[in-house]
Amino acid sequence: MTTHIRCVPQSALADLADVPATSRWVRSGATRLHVLDYGGPGVPLVVIPGITSPAVTMDFVARELTGLVHPLVLDVRGRGLSDGGGTYTLEEYAEDVEAVVTGLGLDRPVLFGHSMGARVAAVTAVRSKVALRGTVLGDPPMSGPGRGPYPTTLEAFAGHLAQARRGTDADEVALAWPSWPRREQELRARWLSSCDEEAIAATHRGFETEDFFDWWPSVPAPTALLYGADSPVVTAAGAAEATRLLPTAALTVIPDAGHMLFWDNFPTALTALREALRPMLT
Template sequence: MPHPQRSVPQSALADLADIPATSRWARSGTARLHVLDYGGAGPTLLMLPGITSPAVTMDFVARELTDLVRPLVVDVRGRGLSDGGGAYRLEEYAEDTEAVVAGLGLHRPLLFGHSMGARIVAAVAARGKVATAGSVLADPPMSGPGRAAYPTRLAAFLDQLTQAERGTDADEVAASWPRWPRREQELRARWLASCERRAITATHEGFETEDFFDWWPAVAGPAALLYGADSPVVTADGVAEARALLPSAAFAAVPDAGHMIFWDNPPAALAALRAALRPMTG
């Protein structure tokens, strides 16, 4: 039996009216990419979320940064309101990000990404196709060929997507993510069905077949890596390898947080992000 197509329910679209951001659009090849622009007079910060996180789910992070930067959050290809299609590999995601920078006329933006988004940030910064002012990576998957597997199985992501496709609610989301703030559980319940099944599957495969450390040593400009003190994704060995390969980068552990650092411990994660960004905004 075929799976349902991506969907964005009316209740999810209503969320966009409740956030202090303007929808903007860029084109990467034939794909239209949706971006939430929060405005602000500071330097531009282009934000890239994780594997099953449409842009709106990072609203609670973006809105806390507008005194420091102008946040723009991308609906990564195959999520939210952005078109799907393509191979969903790091090079393609990087090309999409470069197209957003060019299409929206962003001048030397700062880059920030969480999880999958952090891997994309590393690829963009290493490729050097667009000028950037600095990069902050939050808990990037460090799995890859010959390394330990990504700790969350693909089946877990797809089970949650199936729940969203047939209709879920915050209580059911809380069974998987009990520590999250209630609003973030509600947003995930409404928006997860906007994620394309093939995008999740191909990206998860990339976590196993594309090595983060192929990109990380070549990240240009100021860089910072944030990670959850209890994260199963960024281990102590991973931090040590990252430090050795890019000694100029700043590192910060977010206490009492696993992989989903902003959802697990919002105040500490936001403080760490602001501290990482501040030297890059001068």
């Protein structure tokens, strides 16, 4: 990819006025990380979004969890309002999560990651640099060396980023994601240009050079894995391998959902996440 300047249009920043969260900032080395903190007295839940999902795009999930947990959603480095730069490897992303936990003084949080974020949550748990109550992984990419390619090509990501830089809208986003809720189409249209192209390219390379299953068998209990019944990312064979390699993990399939669990079947995915979290909140 040719590197282009990231931008966050004013219309995107205005979205934050409608989000019931406070912006918090931490440093991971020299990198400034932005976190949306939804507050509340519950157990902290650090939410780690996917490859092209700034924190605000997980608002519709986080705000529905505030009665159960204290959600904090990370703008992963190179996305949203967080700085870019670095190597964008799984361990660097895990260092960022560790910095959020320590920098915000979170007491034994639970980690929930979707897609790329699920891989990061697994690696953070295995590294054991911060104390956790558990992890929930949402449809983690199971591609890697010697495995099939990640089903969305880098060229497809580049095309969507080009649309965002040029200026897109919810109608154009709907051409690629017709079943998404309208607000999520609108947020993607306004926030995708905040994603750094090198971050996307490096992460995509990682999907095929860093093997999820190198880490998964060592993820400490309790852990749960949610996946879409129609997901091309976690296939039936992948779910079976995950069960074989870590039989203590709780796997739940989300019907009528592909890789984008909450965008595809929000009520069922939210219920599954709540049920996965409950045993971890002691």
